[in-house]
Amino acid sequence: MITGSLLILALPLLVFTLAASSVLWRFYLQQLEADIAAQALLMADTVAPSLAAVATGHLPDGAFSPEAIASRWRRRSDARITIADARGVVRASSVGEGVGAPIDDTRRPGMRTALSGRSNATVWRSPNFVNEDTMYVNVPAWYGGQVTGVVRVAHTLTSLRKRVAQLRQTLLVAVLLYTLAIGLCTVAFAASIVRPAERLQRDAERIAGGDLSHRVEVRGPEEITQLARTLNHMTSRLEVLEGLRRRYVSDVSHELRTPLTAIRSMAETILKYGDSDTSLRERYLPRILTQTDRLARMVTQLLDLAQIESGHYVPALTPLSLAEVLDEVALTNAARAADLGVALDVRVSDRALSVRGDRDRLVQVFMNLVDNALRYTPRGGAVTLSALSTRGHVEVTVADTGQGVPPEHLPHLFDRFYRVETARSPLAGGTGLGLAIVRQIIESHGGRIKVTSSHGKGTLFLIELPGASPSPLATRSSNPPTTESQE
């Protein structure tokens, strides 16, 4: 992958290098042509009078002979100079070739063209210089309005080619080094990300494998340490949740095994000793029934709780007459209350008072609360259900005149399996799930539940539900139930 990215990086640079050397070559070529042309022009001007003298046979004072010019320039530059007169006879050559003979067009093309007055330049692979490209400039020498001859300046392109090649080489090396450097940096950077990422992956797999106590090492570049921290935070939360889940399973197991133990012990003992001790049946068969009922109730409530807590439960909200709901609860419990010698009353000031809710679930709420209240209210006491409307809310209270809940228990009253009584309490039989279910139902209705209790005087549950009109949407509240204690 890194090789690929480097290629992508290096390719444009290579293309650029080649393009740049080609542009430079053309630029140098143009400059060379201009230089040679300037030289040729200078020489032509210098040599024109002496070439005119070839015709007249008289060399003016101070005029340079073509030979002198050719040799002078030869000493000073790499250029090869050829000078011919108006008749096309070569008068001087810096390499001393063909002097005195007419211009050989195959070897010195363009000279005759210049004799007709037209300057020309060409790049030519001349036989004079084996395998060397050469640039020629042919310039006519003007004197007194006449072409008196021609100056030809030739320059090989070898040194120019060398210079451009050198430049290209330098550029290529630079590109190579640059690509290499970038590559190394990339590899180092990738390694600094990849290695911690691989470590992170191994750790995450270990956690996913169930080792929730494992933590990722927070080390490496910023991105990785941040990821590691997030992973650790997530794992901590998972660990807490897993702890809660385990505790819950363990609690459920314990709560189910406890009545089962009693049932099994009773049944086993009756089977073994029932014939010889008839009092066993009388004593324990009703207890087996009670415990079985309690077990069945617990299973039902666990399922209820699981359903409500799963988040799939959305109460079907319909306007309900609160008085009707409370009356139904009171009626269902009337016989039991009478048996226990507890007065069970419903006090609703406004019979038209209504709430929006799931009727069956709200009945379940008040059934649980009344069941609870009856359980803890001694003979001669009272359990009262009342409702009143306040600022768009409806407040329902379930009050008893029982012994009250000790303040240390109040904060845990809505916890699953939390029971104030000890198992030996004669009133045992609660499942420890009733109030947890009550809280879940009330909160799913967008309501709140509070409990206050004063020792020896009784306990009061206060439920706040959204009123039916104007129909406010039930919002699931995550407020924990509030608990207060009045001593």
Next chain:
Amino acid sequence: MTATPPTILVVEDQEEVNDLLQYNLVRAGYRALAAYDGRAGLAAVRQHLPDLVLLDVMLPGIDGWDICNALLEDPALRHIPVIIFTAKGSREDFDHGHRYANVAGYFIKPYATSDVIEHVGRVLADRQR
């Protein structure tokens, strides 16, 4: 049965379960004592020096493991074998039980009472040898 039957202390907070264990123990020829919470259980061990203790782990007050520890720390009580009951039945609890030298048995609720009585007989026989 011998003239002086072995004394078994039942420490269990579920009243009817405790009563039934006592009943079965007595019917099997033992002398049975009962305690319904941890503190009372520990006090009863110290007072009566039973031959064996049937101990529930989940107890109000101090729990079964605390009682095991307290017995191990007292040279006069460390030899008394303890049979553990637990309603949790988790692997951790079971492993935990093996850390105590005085734990001579481990039952997950609901247990068969006859198995418990049988195991009591076995543990006591082992101790006598």
